[in-house]
Amino acid sequence: MNDENDGETKIIFGRDEINDLFVKSVGETADNWNITSPGEFVPLFYYMTDLRKAYKKALERGIKLRAIIKVTKDNIFYVKDGSQYFSEVRHMDGIVGTFVVSDKHYLGTSTVLYDEGKVNAEEGIHKTQYPTQQCIFSTSRELIHQQQKYFDILWDQAIPAVEKIKEMENLENTQLNVMDNPLKVQIMLTNLLRSTPKEVWLLFSSCTIFENTQRLFNILTILQSFQEKIGVRILILTNNTEPLKPSERTQINVTAKEGDAPLGKSSIEIRKIENAGLTNFEVQTNTMIAICDRDKSLTIKFNQDKDYTSVETFSQLIESGVYTAGKEPVMPSILSFERLWYQTKLIQNVEESVNLQKEFVNLAAHELRNPIQPILGLSELVHDKITDEGQKKMLNIIIKNARKLMHLTDDILDLTRIEEKILVLNKEKIDLYPYLLNLTKECQTLLHDKNNHMELEFKHNNKLILDLKNVVKDELVEGYDKKYFEVSADQFRLSRILYNLIDNANKFTDSGIIKVLVEIWEDKVKFSVFNSGKAIDEEILPKLFNKFATKSFQGTGLGLYLCKNIVEAHGGRIWAENNKDPGGVTFAFTIPLDR
Template sequence: MNGIECITKAQIKVSENAKNVIHMYGDSKSPSTIMQTEPIKKIFLECVNRGITYKYITEITKDNIPYCKEVLEIIKTGELRHLDGIKGNFALTEYEYLATATLYDAQPLQDVIYSNAKQIVKQNECLFETLWDKSMPAEQKIKEIEEGLESDVIEIIRNSSRAKKLYLNLVNNAKKEIMIIFPTVNAFIRQDKVGVIKSLKKVSRESNVMIRILMPIESFNQDELDAMSYGDFSQQKETIDSDFGNTICSENFGNIDIRNIDRMSEAKATILITDRNQSLVMELKDDTKDTFDEAIGLSTYSNSISGVLSYVAIFESLWIETKLYEQVRAHERMQNAFINIAAHELRTPAQAILGFSRLLKKHPELKDELVDGMYRNASRLQKLINNILDVTTIESQSLHLNKEKFDLNYVISNLVDEYRHQIKKTNSNIKLIYGNNNNAIFIESDKERIIQVISNLIDNAIKFTKDGGEISISCEVETENEHNKQVVVGVRDTGSGINSEIFPKLFSKFTTKSYQGTGLGLFISKNIVEEHDGKIWAKNHERGQKGTTVAFSLPLKINIHPNNRKNPIENKVKT
């Protein structure tokens, strides 16, 4: 087609035929042409009013910002995006394609290519989507121009000294955030030598810049290390530990985080991103070299937002991956530990039962004593099996409660009597104390599950309390206001206290420092309490006092005897 009148008619006709969407790709002159050519502007507005969604890519410049803002105001349900260096113009609907030559201010075009061939339309739709993915929101580009930000720059740097100078300059001038990927441990060591790590410490300390580093600390074998400058692993490890330790531990820079990432054979570059608006990618030419200048090849600097954000996306993806990987490894370690513990815990009572059975055959006159031993070990075995089944129930989110109304004080009193009897049978001098002034505390809960929780807490207290020690159990009502009450049950011991290594994960699966036990009891207890809308917590005693207090709370919906005391855990319960 040619001729201004025919071309304008073609543009209007294609727009009128659109059903749902119009995709437009135009150079920096296209916004002024649309807004200043009345017939084209009119059909543009009509399409918007018909509910047509526009996706429009153009090159936004200082000169066309007023027209771009006008376009943005009109296509409120669509989107306008910016892309550098656009040459040529085309538009797409579901069924038609229209391409034009370069536009001039307020002047419609005189030469147009039109097609409604399905393959042509589909091919150019794919092209448009590719360009769309590379573009950036118009609002962001307009803001950059209006705020006087420098234009996008992509620079290939062949001089290693210049790359090093730019590298340090970017680090030292970072305002908010730095992300770095080191491809090898040797890359870290070389860059430490030129002052990169020192600069990271400085901006972290003085400007509170958040720093995240990814590097393959754990993926080297001795053969690989022999080929490197630091062939001795212990020497290399000492260097890394020294730098990282000084950065994170000794000086307590909580805003520096380093994670291990498996080294990928194709990863041959150090990637630096600062403030999510500048990037420097330095090719690793020879990792066996001692110096920065000898090791790196070409470097690429960019402040193109779309390019930088691509590297940000890669970094964030790897960062999340490392976290998930660590979680999987931690789970595997816990699972292996549990298998070892469970195997031991299953074998011990099973062997005892078999041993008592053999003795019973030979010495029937000892029946009562031997049967008692078999019962005791069978109970231990049953408890372990029930714990494993409970964990399965919890993890499948199928833990159900059979609630009933009962006197919690009465239940605890009976439970304490049973434990006193057991302690007496073992000839232990552990003192078990419980007193509640005989006040009835009625709750509506799963009775058997609450007994299970309290039993777990008492079992743990007995396990870690030496002979002659003391265990105090308390059960009191706390009143926040006339509408909110809760019952708090606490178990306080004079044992060794909770090991600092396991304290943060005390209520997780397989957490134990005991020579016996599976580390499932507190995990199960936590889930039972939380299923009742309660809370569970623990604390080691302070000010020279030995032992631990573990307590849990349950909400109350029923009026309780008014003489109950508050703050039960802070005061020792007396008999």
């Protein structure tokens, strides 16, 4: 079929004729030559010497040669070899038939046929194999344009052949070996570490596992004996019950001992991170993971029932092991290790920043406390000596704010002790009656500005024994039975708790009553602070004793958190509830009696 306006289209028969046509098409191409072919055609191309020479000359002329083929495990060798004759080769599944489109020609054939005999580089093409012996050849511009668009669509959907080859080779190289023989697992670990790696990562699920691995297997000595310097990262998960501090890090340079031949030097960095709070990463307990050169790993599970201190050989610790080889299957372990390793650095930076802040706050609190004491002491001394009410009023303002500042610095210092878990109570015998009478009198200065009234009440086994309706005017009653009022506690910190609760009640009460009720039982004493002011927001009530839990613009949000920790340090508990009638809030806490 011949159309002067649209070029020539014809069918060519014969294997040699078709081969010559392919060579001619490549030779006449001026710009680009593209082929799409199923995987079966690739081995045949290996033996088409004339066509390979034509491709080579076309590349030398600057022709762009592109191929879309199906890469299979049977043709990987031929794809690798043939890629040198193309500008780029891509892979796509589901290709049927072969077609070529260039700037001058279109050629289309059906699928290459052959029998069940295999095609490989060593044996050549089986005698009974043959390519299809008919081909459509066309110089029609319309057909060439149409097929070029179709090829471009396929090209965009295909992936680089090198990626497909890499994926298939990784799968072929993947090994999974599950071992339940402890001695075999130990030998595998030894061989893995002695396989001259450039990089070794070790993850231990606990300090105990690391220490016993070092004691029985001497892993650091093995790592230091390499001829060339390698990078070693050791990550140890810890918890608060273990002797090593969480997130402690040590940089160790280990040099081989004299007598080892040859001498080597390895940089071994050990980091420890607390496993509590780790997210999106799970490590089984009693486990060690070794990763070498990012493509081999060995996971060892240790026997949980063994007494590690009595074990004399490393293999006695081992229960089982799983060896994996191949970049793809090892990748999840690599990513998890890298994430944890990076997290230790972040934690270290945060801890350093927090420690600097704590040191500054602690120093500032101490420096503030020193000048406050003489200000407060001298103000109280002057207050007791002057008679002018106006001057007394001004001094009351100084005394009230000095006390607030004193309490704030004490709160900051105690917060630091609580966070560092070094809070120590100085318990002593306290006579609650005079102690609380004096305390409530001191707190009266807080209540004065808001016109609130303070009451103090004592009960013993639910029986009222003292009821002080006006703590400002009431004086200590002589001859009371002290045995009812004795409690063992840290006097300074008990004052802090009550002061905070009374101050808190005063903030949310106007022209109302604040009552302190002390209930003494056989085994504990309960302190309650009632107010008739505003109720607590139901949203904040469950987290009231958390640090910085407040919806108010008054205060720091530390007072109740400190109260909770001090009460619990005494062995008691603290809680709060809204009053039904006449309204307001009740804060209560208990302290065990130590008679």
